[in-house]
Amino acid sequence: MSRQKLVSSRNIQSVLAVVFIGLGGWCLFWPGVVEQLGFKPEYRHGSATTALLIGCFGAQAVLVGAIIALSEFRPHTFLVFGLIGSLPFFAFNWYFYFVAQMFTHWMLLDFVGNLIILACGVGGFYLKRREIRDGLQTASR
Numbered sequence: 001m002s003r004q005k006l007v008s009s010r011n012i013q014s015v016l017a018v019v020f021i022g023l024g025g026w027c028l029f030w031p032g033v034v035e036q037l038g039f040k041p042e043y044r045h046g047s048a049t050t051a052l053l054i055g056c057f058g059a060q061a062v063l064v065g066a067i068i069a070l071s072e073f074r075p076h077t078f079l080v081f082g083l084i085g086s087l088p089f090f091a092f093n094w095y096f097y098f099v100a101q102m103f104t105h106w107m108l109l110d111f112v113g114n115l116i117i118l119a120c121g122v123g124g125f126y127l128k129r130r131e132i133r134d135g136l137q138t139a140s141r
Contacts, residue, residue, distance in 0.1 A: 009073065009128040016081075016120040017069035019113050024061025031055045037106040075128040082121010086114040 027034050031054035035044055044050075073081070093111045097103045 007127070009078070009124050009131055012078075012120050012124040012127060013068060013071075013073050016117060016124070017065045019116050019120075020061045020065030020068060022065075023110065023113050024058045024063075024065055027054050027058025028062055029058070031058065034058075038103060038110075040102060040104055043102045073124060073128065075125050075132070078121050078124030078128055080121075082118050082125065085121065086118040089114045089117075 031051040032046065034054050035046065035050055068081075071077075089110070093103075093107065093114065097107060097111075
């Protein structure tokens, strides 16, 4: 497979979908593990309510990942999704990790996921624009 086919906006979109489905699936199917690894002991409840809330968060992420996987992003879709889909969560992670100090080091996985979302959004924006310009994809989809 040539490098041009390997680095495409469609592949970047697939990576974006995998981030959401992977991390969201972890929350959906193993909310207790997420709570045990992600929260410091003094903030763990281990209750059915926390499992429900973490599971709901995961279900939403899996839904977003499925929509990403089944959609055709336009250049600005990549850009807006990359910025809106990551920047507010950087603030969230920063506050609860550094200020409130509720999260363990495992929650840095979420930070890494947000970096991937930002990189995929910005990179996908430029790649999709180039693909449209070079006639490799249509602008209408």
